[in-house]
Amino acid sequence: MTVTGRGDDADTVTTLTEDYRKREESITISSQPAGVDETHELLTLNIGPHHPATHGVLRLLTTLEGEVVRDIKPIIGYVHTGIEKTAEDKAYWKVIPVVERMDYLAYYFNAMAFCGAVETLLGLEIPPRAQYLRVIHLELNRINSHLLWLGTSALDLGAISMFWYCFREREKILDLFEMSSGQRFHTRYIQVGGVMEDIPAGFEAKVRAFLKDMPNRADQYADLLEKNQIVVERLRGTGIVDRETMIKLGVTGPLLRATGEPWDLRKAHPYSSYDHFDFKIPVGTVGDNYDRYRVRHAEFYESVKIIEQALDGLPEGPHITTDRKVALPPRHELATSMEALIHHFKLVTEGFRVPPGEAYYPIEGPRGELGCFVRSDGSAKPARVHMRDPSFVNLQALAPMVRDGYIADLIATLAMLDPILGGIDR
Amino acid sequence: MPDATELELTAQELRDAHRDSILDTEYHRDRACLVADPRQIKPILEHLVDKGYTMLASLHGVDYYPHEPRLGVLYEMLDRRRVDRISVKARLHTDDPHIDSVVDMFPGADFPEREVYDMFGVVFDGHPDLRRILMPEDYEGFPQRRDFPVGGEPVLFTFNEEQNYGKYV
Numbered sequence: 001m002t003v004t005g006r007g008d009d010a011d012t013v014t015t016l017t018e019d020y021r022k023r024e025e026s027i028t029i030s031s032q033p034a035g036v037d038e039t040h041e042l043l044t045l046n047i048g049p050h051h052p053a054t055h056g057v058l059r060l061l062t063t064l065e066g067e068v069v070r071d072i073k074p075i076i077g078y079v080h081t082g083i084e085k086t087a088e089d090k091a092y093w094k095v096i097p098v099v100e101r102m103d104y105l106a107y108y109f110n111a112m113a114f115c116g117a118v119e120t121l122l123g124l125e126i127p128p129r130a131q132y133l134r135v136i137h138l139e140l141n142r143i144n145s146h147l148l149w150l151g152t153s154a155l156d157l158g159a160i161s162m163f164w165y166c167f168r169e170r171e172k173i174l175d176l177f178e179m180s181s182g183q184r185f186h187t188r189y190i191q192v193g194g195v196m197e198d199i200p201a202g203f204e205a206k207v208r209a210f211l212k213d214m215p216n217r218a219d220q221y222a223d224l225l226e227k228n229q230i231v232v233e234r235l236r237g238t239g240i241v242d243r244e245t246m247i248k249l250g251v252t253g254p255l256l257r258a259t260g261e262p263w264d265l266r267k268a269h270p271y272s273s274y275d276h277f278d279f280k281i282p283v284g285t286v287g288d289n290y291d292r293y294r295v296r297h298a299e300f301y302e303s304v305k306i307i308e309q310a311l312d313g314l315p316e317g318p319h320i321t322t323d324r325k326v327a328l329p330p331r332h333e334l335a336t337s338m339e340a341l342i343h344h345f346k347l348v349t350e351g352f353r354v355p356p357g358e359a360y361y362p363i364e365g366p367r368g369e370l371g372c373f374v375r376s377d378g379s380a381k382p383a384r385v386h387m388r389d390p391s392f393v394n395l396q397a398l399a400p401m402v403r404d405g406y407i408a409d410l411i412a413t414l415a416m417l418d419p420i421l422g423g424i425d426r
Numbered sequence: 427m428p429d430a431t432e433l434e435l436t437a438q439e440l441r442d443a444h445r446d447s448i449l450d451t452e453y454h455r456d457r458a459c460l461v462a463d464p465r466q467i468k469p470i471l472e473h474l475v476d477k478g479y480t481m482l483a484s485l486h487g488v489d490y491y492p493h494e495p496r497l498g499v500l501y502e503m504l505d506r507r508r509v510d511r512i513s514v515k516a517r518l519h520t521d522d523p524h525i526d527s528v529v530d531m532f533p534g535a536d537f538p539e540r541e542v543y544d545m546f547g548v549v550f551d552g553h554p555d556l557r558r559i560l561m562p563e564d565y566e567g568f569p570q571r572r573d574f575p576v577g578g579e580p581v582l583f584t585f586n587e588e589q590n591y592g593k594y595v
Contacts, residue, residue, distance in 0.1 A: 077560040084545075085569055089576050120455050247506075250482055250534025268509045357454045360502055360513065362483065371484050371502065383572075388484035388502075396537055425560055 056421030091351025103423030113372035117361035130194030145366040153415035194320030235290040239413035253368025259287030265364035389423040464516040479503035485538035491572035527553035545570035
C-alpha cells in the first residue's frame with residue numbers, strides 16, 4: 001500500500017513500511033505512531049531472542065499493521081562462537097569436532113562436508129565400506145533432524161503429543177549413534193579418509209528393527225497431523241513463495257523442493273556412493289507450508305529406503321583409508337611396528353599436511369546445500385574454513401514468506417523454515 | 427565442473443566481452459576458478475548467468491595473508507541444468523577494500539555479503555543494508571582476518587567493559 005508522506009515532502013510517495021523504517025533506524029522499540037492516521041498505525045514487535053517459537057536464539061523485529069506482518073527483520077549473531085576462526089588454529093583432524101557443533105542437529109553432515117573438502121584437497125580415495133557407513137549414518141541423521149523439526153513444529157501449532165512421539169523415535173536413533181560411535185551428539189564418527197570405527201556386532205540388527213518401525217511411525221504422524229483440521233488449515237496456503245524467488249534467494253533443500261523444483265545434490269551430483277541407491281526426491285506443488293511439511297515427511301520414507309539398501313549392499317573391506325599418512329594405524333600395530341608408531345606419533349602431535357589449494361565441497365544436508373570451503377596453505381592447519389550453512393541462506397526467505405500474512409502464520413512459517421541458529425551464527 | 431579447457435574458453439570469452447576482466451585462471455582438483463578484476467565483478471557474473479550459471483550457491487571471504495592482494499571474495503556459481511559449478515574470485519587490498527554488491531542480481535547475497543563485511547571488512551558498494559551481521563554492531567576489527575589474534579580479546583566483566591573491544595560509548 002502507498003501513502004503520501006507528511007510534512008514538507010508531501011509529494012513523495014513512499015510505502016507505509018518504508019516510512020516507518022526511517023523512523024526506526026536504530027533498533028529501538030518505538031511507540032511512535034507512524035503513517036497517515038490511526039487506522040494505518042504500524043507497530044514494531046520484538047520477538048526473541050529468547051522465545052520458544054524462534055527455535056533458537058533468533059530475534060525478529062516485526063512490523064505489524066494490526067495482526068498483519070508488513071515487514072520482518074531477522075537479527076542474528078547471538079550464538080556466534082567463531083568456529084571458523086577456531087578451525088584455523090587446529091590441525092585438520094581436530095577441526096572435525098568443532099565444525100560438527102555448527103548446525104548441531106546435522107553433525108554428521110557438517111563433518112562429512114568438511115572431510116569431503118579435505119579429502120578433495122588430498123586426492124584421497126575413500127574405501128567403499130566407509131562410503132556406505134557414511135551414508136547409513138547421514139541418513140539416520142537426516143531422519144533424526146527431521147524428527148526434531150517435526151516435533152517442535154507441531155508443538156508450535158499446539159500439537160503437543162507429536163513432540164513426544166517424535167522424540168521417542170529420535171531417542172532410538174541417538175541410541176544407534178551411541179552404539180556405533182560412543183556418543184549421542186557430535187559423534188566425530190566421520191573422519192578424513194573414512195569413518196572412525198567399523199559398526200559393532202548387533203548394530204545392523206538394531207538398525208533394521210528401527211527401519212521396520214520407522215515407516216509405520218511416519219504413517220502415524222501423518223494420521224495425527226493430516227487428519228487434523230486445525231493443522232491442515234494453518235499450513236495450507238500460508239507462507240507461499242514461488243520457485244523463482246526461492247532460487248534467486250539461494251534457497252535449497254526441502255524449502256526449494258516444496259515449490260516443485262526437484263533439486264537434490266544426492267541425485268544431481270552424487271557423492272559418497274549415493275548413485276548406488278534407488279530413492280525418489282519428494283517435491284511439492286505450490287510451495288506453501290503444507291508442502292514443506294509433506295516434503296520433509298516424505299523424506300522419512302526415502303531415507304529409510306536408502307539405509308536399507310546400504311545395509312543390504314554393505315561392502316567388505318576397510319572402514320578407513322589405509323593411507324597411514326592420513327589415518328591412524330590400528331591400535332594393535334603399535335606394539336609390533338616401529339613404522340606404525342612413528343605414523344601414530346606424527347598424526348597425533350602435528351597432524352597431516354594438506355597440499356596447498358582450495359576446495360568447495362557441497363552436500364545435501366537436511367536443510368539444503370551444505371557446502372564446506374577449505375583453503376590449505378600446505379601446513380597442518382587449514383588457512384580458511386567456511387561453511388555455507390543452508391539455514392543462514394534460507395533465513396533470508398523468511399521475509400518474503402511472512403510478508404502480508406498474519407502473525408500467527410509467522411510462527412508456523414518459521415517452524416516450517418526449520419532454521420538452526422547454531423548453523424546460522426556458527 | 428568444467429574441465430581445464432572449458433575454463434580457459436570461458437575465460438577467453440569473458441576477456442573478449444570485457445577487456446581485462448579475467449586476470450588469471452586456476453584449476454585444481456577439478457575445481458575451476460576465474461580470478462576476476464574486482465571492478466568488473468558484476469559484468470562477469472552477468473555473463474556467467476547468461477551462460478547458465480544462474481544460481482549463486484555461496485559467497486565467502488578469504489584472507490590470503492601474507493600474499494598480496496590479501497583479501498579474496500569468492501562467488502560459487504552453480505548451473506542447475508548442467509549440474510556444473512564455477513567459482514569466481516576477486517582479490518582486494520586491505521587498505522580500502524571495495525567491491526560492487528551483487529544483491530540486486532542475487533537477493534540471496536544479502537546475508538553472505540554482510541558476513542564478509544563483518545568478518546573481513548570488505549565494503550560492498552550498493553548493498554542496501556551493509557551492517558555487521560554476526561558480531562555486535564559496535565565491534566571494532568575484522569575477526570576473520572589472519573592477523574586478528576585468537577583469544578586476543580579480554581573477557582568482558584562489569585569492571586573492565588569500558589576499556590575493551592566493543593565497548594559501549
